[in-house]
Amino acid sequence: xxxxxxxxxxxxxxxxxxxxxxxxxxxxxxxxxxxxxxxxxxxxxxxxxxxxxxxxxxxxxxxxxxxxxxxxxxxxxxxxxxxxxxxxxxxxxxxxxxxxxxxxxxxxxxxxxxxxxx
Amino acid sequence: xxxxxxxxxxxxxxxxxxxxxxxxxxxxxxxxxxxxxxxxxxxxxxxxxxxxxxxxxxxxxxxxxxxxxxxxxxxxxxxxxxxxxxxxxxxxxxxxxxxxxxxxxx
Numbered sequence: 001x002x003x004x005x006x007x008x009x010x011x012x013x014x015x016x017x018x019x020x021x022x023x024x025x026x027x028x029x030x031x032x033x034x035x036x037x038x039x040x041x042x043x044x045x046x047x048x049x050x051x052x053x054x055x056x057x058x059x060x061x062x063x064x065x066x067x068x069x070x071x072x073x074x075x076x077x078x079x080x081x082x083x084x085x086x087x088x089x090x091x092x093x094x095x096x097x098x099x100x101x102x103x104x105x106x107x108x109x110x111x112x113x114x115x116x117x118x
Numbered sequence: 119x120x121x122x123x124x125x126x127x128x129x130x131x132x133x134x135x136x137x138x139x140x141x142x143x144x145x146x147x148x149x150x151x152x153x154x155x156x157x158x159x160x161x162x163x164x165x166x167x168x169x170x171x172x173x174x175x176x177x178x179x180x181x182x183x184x185x186x187x188x189x190x191x192x193x194x195x196x197x198x199x200x201x202x203x204x205x206x207x208x209x210x211x212x213x214x215x216x217x218x219x220x221x222x223x224x
């Protein structure tokens with residue numbers, strides 16, 4: 001069974017950094033496209049970043065370009081989201097998601113909360 | 119590509135049929151998916167490619183549409199269907215979700 005588990009969230013001050021991790025099990029991880037999706041309090045779903053094209057090409061939403069970096073460790077079946085220069089508006093629950101094909105997200109983690117506040 | 123979902127909220131009774139609409143700012147056929155999201159749970163994909171029901175999803179859910187206009191229809195509403203529904207376009211990067219439709223019990 002496919003399972004995704006996020007970690008690394010918490011409270012951080014504006015301008016600070018956090019690194020989210022997502023360990024994936026139950027599938028062959030190498031070249032598996034993965035993404036991060038977030039939901040701010042009271043708001044809808046927003047795609048943040050992900051790998052496409054065989055799991056190798058990183059893409060970013062405009063709101064996080066230049067501040068967030070997605071990476072992966074295939075040996076550990078883990079995808080990361082390095083979040084720098086955090087802003088109050090980055091406060092959200094962040095979901096790690098598996099891409100079935102063409103950005104269709106068929107498996108989701110339970111999400112991890114990131115709070116940016118002074 | 120912007121996707122505009124309507125209505126933003128909807129009240130309906132068990133047994134009703136409801137329709138949620140998603141309109142894209144340009145043609146995106148058939149790259150439109152629908153998700154269901156319940157409080158405290160992870161979102162779940164219901165329909166891909168505008169009209170393809172995902173495995174295990176009840177047949178009372180159906181999707182249709184082409185070009186810029188798409189609909190999700192839920193027939194004979196069940197208590198477990200009360201949730202927030204999102205459309206998602208995957209035609210062009212960055213992929214985008216609709217604003218969501220909250221379906222409540224009348």
